[in-house]
Amino acid sequence: DAGVTQSPTHLIKTRGQQVTLRCSPKSGHDTVSWYQQALGQGPQFIFQYYEEEERQRGNFPDRFSGHQFPNYSSELNVNALLLGDSALYLCASSPRDQGGMGEQFFGPGTRLTVL
Amino acid sequence: SQQGEEDPQALSIQEGENATMNCSYKTSINNLQWYRQNSGRGLVHLILIRSNEREKHSGRLRVTLDTSKKSSSLLITASRAADTASYFCATTRLNFGNEKLTFGTGTRLTIIP
Numbered sequence: 001d002a003g004v005t006q007s008p009t010h011l012i013k014t015r016g017q018q019v020t021l022r023c024s025p026k027s028g029h030d031t032v033s034w035y036q037q038a039l040g041q042g043p044q045f046i047f048q049y050y051e052e053e054e055r056q057r058g059n060f061p062d063r064f065s066g067h068q069f070p071n072y073s074s075e076l077n078v079n080a081l082l083l084g085d086s087a088l089y090l091c092a093s094s095p096r097d098q099g100g101m102g103e104q105f106f107g108p109g110t111r112l113t114v115l
Numbered sequence: 116s117q118q119g120e121e122d123p124q125a126l127s128i129q130e131g132e133n134a135t136m137n138c139s140y141k142t143s144i145n146n147l148q149w150y151r152q153n154s155g156r157g158l159v160h161l162i163l164i165r166s167n168e169r170e171k172h173s174g175r176l177r178v179t180l181d182t183s184k185k186s187s188s189l190l191i192t193a194s195r196a197a198d199t200a201s202y203f204c205a206t207t208r209l210n211f212g213n214e215k216l217t218f219g220t221g222t223r224l225t226i227i228p
Contacts, residue, residue: 033216035216037155042203048215056215103160103163104216106157109156109157
């Protein structure tokens, strides 16, 4: 059983460009959350998708957007990249029917560097 | 923003010793979870303690929760070199059942062989 997968592993972009990160949840999971982790910090919640809709959003600008597909996989898009967007982007999945009381399963992350 | 602080920020101990790290948080919670992260990669879930629980064990891990002080501690007994990692506490808020995790700042643990 494959866990959460993310692609690409590493990415280098320049300021002003746009980037798309991808995530496939663990089998049987229908909820996907995205987190940004700056170097030396804890992850910060970006947003969460369930039933192809954004259900919760953290304190991130509209440059950060996402999408969930019918197979529960998800994309994170960041427009007009800034140097401060350099971070590890983590995807996490969970089954909705655990009622919000359980663990989340994290992927290995995508390391984004903005030059 | 981060939910709270973890203490200490970094900890180095000899293999075989016990490691204790603490976490404080700010709001009322549903549960508190501890995660481990190796070398800046994905997080691995270690243990979850619900707001109505005071202590929980899993293998060499012991977690305590004091909701009156809004704090938790993670004890790793008989540490091993493989325990070297960063450890994060994360909370879900009371009355918000959709599993948004709010993380602390983390403790970097180094086990010296």
